[in-house]
Amino acid sequence: MQGCTMHCSINYQWISRRAYSKLPRQLKLKYDAVIVGGGHNGLVAAAYLQRSGVKTVVLERRHLIGGAAVTEEIIPGFKFSRASYLLSLLRPQIYNDLDLKKHGLKVYYRNPHSFTPILEDNGQRPRSLILGLDMAENQRQIAKFSEKDAKAxxxxxxxxxxxxxxxxxxxxxxxxxxxxxxxxxxxxxxxxxxxxxxxxxxxxxxxxxxxxxxxxxxxxxxxxxxxxxxxxxxxxxxxxxxxxxxxxxxxxxxxxxxxxxxxxxxxxxxxxxWGYVEGGMGMVSNAIAKSAVAAGAEIYTDMLVEQILVDSSGKATGVVLEDGTEVLSKMVLSNATPHHTYLKLTPREKLPEDFLTRISQFDAKSPVTKINVAVDRLPNFLSIPNASDGKPLPHHQCSIHLNSERMQLLNEAFEDACRGVPSSRPMIELCIPSALDPTIAPPGCHVISLFTQYTPYNLCDGRQWNEKEKNLYADTVFDWIEKYAPGFKSSVIGRDILTPPDLERIFGLSGGNIFHGSMSLDQLYFGRPIPHFSNYSSPIRGLYLCGSGAHPGGGVMGAAGRNAALVAVQNLKRSVF
Structure with missing residues (x-):
């Protein structure tokens, strides 16, 4: 069997500590537009604003750009898409307008795309369901469970x-x-x-x-x-x-x-x-950033925005950084969540009370704990054993659905979390991007992404998500994977556990919600984030929301960033700030 060849050279190639550009730049004190947060939507907005002739700067609080679409080398030699992990929703117009392929974006397509191994409870040989782009093959797979469903x-x-x-x-x-x-x-x-x-x-x-x-x-x-x-x-x-x-x-x-x-x-x-991005999801953000910088935008990391400046007439005039520096602008676009933008960054006295009440009621509950795992060999599933050479098989490139034998299991896992208890049989989506992308793990080793549900933000009985609780939950997840793929636990080199509070603390996702807020019907289109302010505007003239908390919501899509930029440019031209 092919083994893992470890090496410890860490290649931090993503971004310099301050300015993202070919040449060092100095942050100016005045721009046409300031964008708070360098997530992918903020970067898209910067590219479109700058292409429209609006001098734009992006200020990112972390040491690297991308928000939740980042690549981080947490374990030496293993490059993790630490939060978001798959690409598909990126809008075609953005892909083409910003010439992202030229700026280094490369995607490995997955086909098949879905693999559901089954834990049999009657002693029969384990089965599985694989779905992809070949409809005839899909029907053959489904027919193993139901001829009627295969026809439908x-x-x-x-x-x-x-x-x-x-x-x-x-x-x-x-x-x-x-x-x-x-x-x-x-x-x-x-x-x-x-x-x-x-x-x-x-x-x-x-x-x-x-x-x-x-x-x-x-x-x-x-x-x-x-x-x-x-x-x-x-x-x-x-x-x-x-x-x-x-x-x-x-x-x-x-x-x-x-x-x-x-x-x-x-x-x-x-x-x-759906596909894996070569080098991890941070390369999506990097490609967008390169396009924005090529147009003339400036992007800085390690720049924490403390407050949005609002003048006496109720217009946004810039931002204040953590060190007290004021960066003035004609408008401000926030890539932060609605909660963070309006309840923490904007002076409370400048916003109507009813607006603040509605924003505080914007649902941002999250059920997600993301676990990033480094392993020294591929998982070996009972339903489809590995090849003798240890190389990836088609099902290894899929989204692998565990604990998905029947819908009632998802209902029960959800009910656990509603009681403040991490699910005892969690829903697990397991992806192995290194099965297609050889650049993110040492030879023979692999990177595994575990997107798991359901875990509450607040645990019952006053318990906190400390290291003990996090590891107990991760152990439960690993125990279930072991049932489908014996030997998995012994293959683990290291893991990174991100509960809802961790996702909030590290990536600024209020409540740990990957969409910046629930995608429930009352929080879509006209109602995102709240009614009467669904078109990226706010009660503050010149302050726009350009992140996933605005229409059309979450995913690495870029639509909110592009749409907000176009609305802002239109208002700027009409001198409506």
Whole structure:
């Protein structure tokens, strides 16, 4: 068997400690636009602003850019996509406009993309379900569990893809400005009505099927899947996309949209494709940053913004750094979460009380604990044993769904967390990016990403997420992996455990929520982050929200950054700050 060749050379190539550019730069004290936070959306916004002639600076509090889309070498020789770990949702227009391929973005496509091994309770040989781009092969796989479901699956895919086609245009534009329609001048009302076009187009695309699609968006995903299929492994595999990153179970109303959010991706024209980024997710952020810098934007790390400056007229005029330095600007775009932007960075007295109340009620609960693992060999699953040479097989490149034999397991795991208890049988999505990308681990070794649910932010009985509690939960996760792939635990070289409080502390994700806030129906489109402020604006003139807490939400998509930048530029040209 091929073994792991360890080496300890650490290659920190991502970014200099202060300025991200080919030549050292000095932070100026005045710009047209200041962007708070160097997450991927903030970097996208910077690129579009600068390309529009708006002199822009990005200020990132950490030592590296990317927000949750970062690569970190926590264990020598192993490069982890420490938070986000897959690419698909990045908007095609952004990919092309910013010429990200030229700036170093390389993606390894996954096919097949989903592997669900089954723990059999009747002593029979372990089975598994593998899904990919080959529909005939998908049907053969599904037929192992249900001939009826195998026949229904192509129709289900066609049905869901039609909904994706309808919603897709809504992602690339600001939501309808309901305030202007209701209260604006005649000109503003007529102009705002033009933003209804994507909604009208979506309605035309869905046609007479609108009631069925409405049910997909509003009903529990379990109800929707029960109407299509009878096989529990298939339903549970599909249901994981409806609850991933969400404090929700398949029985939660509205979970269907989260599923849709995860199947609407596209990579280089390949619809529904998901991939691993060469060098880890930090290379996505780096490519966007390089595009922004090439246009003239400035990006600085180790720059903690303490406060957004607001003048007596209620207009944003810049920011104050931790050391007291004031950086002035015509406008400020915040890539931070809605909670952090409005409840911590913006002077409270400058915001209406009802706005503050609504923002404080913005749901940012998270069920996620991310565990990054370095191993000296590939997991060896009972259902598909490894090759004798130890090299990756097709199923190793997939999202591997564990504890996904039936949807009730997800419901029970969710109920554990609702009681303040980490799930005793957690939902586990296991990915091995090094199965396709040889640059992130020493030869023979591998990087494993474990995206696990459900873990509460606050534990019951007053307990805290200390090292003991974190390791107890991680041990539970590893024990379950061991059942599917005996020998896994003995292959572990090291691990990095990130509970919801860790995700909040390290990456600035309020509540540990990877989407900056729940993707529930009441917090989408018109309501993201709150009604009347869904078009990236705020009660402070010149202050915009450009992160995942704004429309269209989370994922490494870039849409919120691009849309916010275009709205800000339009207002700047009209001198509406």
């Amino acid at each position: 699956y192509p129709e289900y895919e066609e049905f869901m893809n039609r909904l994706v086609d309808a919603i897709d245009p809504l992602l690339d534009a600001a939501p309808v400005d309901t305030t202007s329609i209701a209260q604006g001048t005649l000109f503003q009302r007529l102009k705002s009505l033009q933003t209804l076009r994507p909604i009208v187009k979506a309605g035309i695309t869905l046609g007479s099927q609108i009631p069925k699609y409405y049910e997909v968006l509003t009903a529990p995903i379990s109800k929707v899947l029960d109407q299509w299929f009878e096989s529990e492994p298939l339903k549970c595999t599909l249901a994981t996309d409806a609850v991933i990153g969400a404090m929700a179970s398949p029985a939660t109303p509205g979970s269907g949209y989260v599923l849709l959010h995860h199947v609407m991706g596209e990579l280089e024209g390949r619809k529904g494709s």
